[in-house]
Amino acid sequence: MSISPLMPVYPRCGVRPVRGEHCHLIDEDGTRYLDFASGIAVNLLGHSHEGLIGAIQRQAETLMHVSNLYGSPQGEALAQRLVDVTFADTVFFTNSGAEAVETAIKTARAYHQHEDGDANRTELITFTNAFHGRTMATISASNQEKMHKGFEPLLPGFVYCEFDDLEAARALVGPRTAGFLVEPIQGEGGIRPASQAFMQGLRDLADEHDLMLVLDEVQCGVARTGKFYAHEHYGVDPDILASAKGIGGGFPLGACLATEKAARGMTFGTHGSTYGGNPLAMAAGTAVMDAVANEAFLAEVTEKGERLRARLEQFIGNYPELFDSVRGKGLMLGLRMKIESRPFFVHLRDNHQLMTVAAGDQTLRVLPPLVAGDAEFDEFFDKLSAGAASFTMPEPA
Numbered sequence: 465m466s467i468s469p470l471m472p473v474y475p476r477c478g479v480r481p482v483r484g485e486h487c488h489l490i491d492e493d494g495t496r497y498l499d500f501a502s503g504i505a506v507n508l509l510g511h512s513h514e515g516l517i518g519a520i521q522r523q524a525e526t527l528m529h530v531s532n533l534y535g536s537p538q539g540e541a542l543a544q545r546l547v548d549v550t551f552a553d554t555v556f557f558t559n560s561g562a563e564a565v566e567t568a569i570k571t572a573r574a575y576h577q578h579e580d581g582d583a584n585r586t587e588l589i590t591f592t593n594a595f596h597g598r599t600m601a602t603i604s605a606s607n608q609e610k611m612h613k614g615f616e617p618l619l620p621g622f623v624y625c626e627f628d629d630l631e632a633a634r635a636l637v638g639p640r641t642a643g644f645l646v647e648p649i650q651g652e653g654g655i656r657p658a659s660q661a662f663m664q665g666l667r668d669l670a671d672e673h674d675l676m677l678v679l680d681e682v683q684c685g686v687a688r689t690g691k692f693y694a695h696e697h698y699g700v701d702p703d704i705l706a707s708a709k710g711i712g713g714g715f716p717l718g719a720c721l722a723t724e725k726a727a728r729g730m731t732f733g734t735h736g737s738t739y740g741g742n743p744l745a746m747a748a749g750t751a752v753m754d755a756v757a758n759e760a761f762l763a764e765v766t767e768k769g770e771r772l773r774a775r776l777e778q779f780i781g782n783y784p785e786l787f788d789s790v791r792g793k794g795l796m797l798g799l800r801m802k803i804e805s806r807p808f809f810v811h812l813r814d815n816h817q818l819m820t821v822a823a824g825d826q827t828l829r830v831l832p833p834l835v836a837g838d839a840e841f842d843e844f845f846d847k848l849s850a851g852a853a854s855f856t857m858p859e860p861a
């Protein structure tokens with residue numbers, strides 16, 4: 465037997481964290497890492513956040529899981545809070561981002577297959593270098609061949625368009641178009657924010673042709689950019705939105721949000737999830753909302769994001785051979801590099817105990833916990849400077 469007991473789909477590195485303390489991870493052998501990856505934009509409140517731990521502990525003692533066959537006071541309360549602070553009128557809770565996107569895709573299709581709709585409208589226009597998850601529908605929604613290989617046939621119903629190209633999107637709208645599925649700020653694709661004209665243009669096209677604007681805010685949502693959801697930066701509301709990652713602060717939780725109109729097809733018996741919205745997940749989600757869904761916290765994220773960004777802009781000037789530019793919003797920042805970002809990301813991790821995340825388009829993602837402050841930023845720049853100074857490009861194999 466040579467296959468590992470853990471199915472070997474991840475190229476796991478040698479770092480094996482066993483404990484978290486605020487913005488640090490501690491390895492099996494006691495090594496401390498500064499965590500500016502946050503489990504890929506998940507640990508908004510860092511590690512060991514008392515409010516989140518307490519909420520999960522109390523709920524675990526009270527009632528951990530109960531079927532969606534029964535009424536859910538916990539689910540109703542969290543859904544109401546999300547409705548109160550967003551464009552949405554209704555929420556379906558999931559266990560992951562891909563499941564939230566799947567729910568969003570089903571909601572968009574069901575809108576058109578409703579008796580008042582046009583059942584020919586089954587296709588979603590999606591965008592190059594998008595990432596929507598690893599299920600069959602969500603890999604089919606992405607044009608990235610590396611995710612398709614070995615898993616064909618893909619599901620039909622997705623048409624790929626160049627990201628941030630409004631005219632290309634307009635040209636693809638036809639009688640089979642159900643809507644658009646897009647990340648307002650691409651995460652895996654390399655921290656690429658859509659332009660204002662593109663987001664507004666998609667909204668206008670959707671209004672003009674009765675299409676669903678579906679946003680994937682799994683990575684950019686939930687306070688990460690200084691707004692509760694990133695689309696608020698654009699003043700453009702979606703019809704449907706997929707959320708996950710940060711929303712549970714580390715507890716597996718996702719959500720599909722929709723307007724009443726968009727959710728018209730999501731009636732009794734059309735959808736479900738055994739774990740989705742269970743009391744334990746609702747307790748975690750509520751604790752995260754308590755911490756982040758207020759103007760003061762969001763303003764702080766914005767302000768910290770501006771400080772971090774200004775320091776990054778200044779820093780990259782010292783290494784023009786390595787870095788091209790800084791991009792992103794709030795505390796969802798990317799360093800566009802002049803080389804592939806992966807070797808540098810590995811160097812920072814292995815030689816300077818700094819966690820970041822590599823992404824597409826030669827970009828290094830900087831995703832600190834939203835509770836990071838000046839002490840962590842200082843430590844980050846110490847490690848980043850030392851890492852840039854000591855970095856040598858690996859020889860091509």
Ligand SMILES: *Cc1c(COP(=O)(O)O)cnc(C)c1O
Pocket residue numbers: 559560561562563565595596597598647651652680681682683684708709
């Ligand atoms: C991570 C991510 C997903 C998938 O979320 P999972 O929880 O891994 O299923 C979907 N969309 C975006 C934008 C993501 O960043």
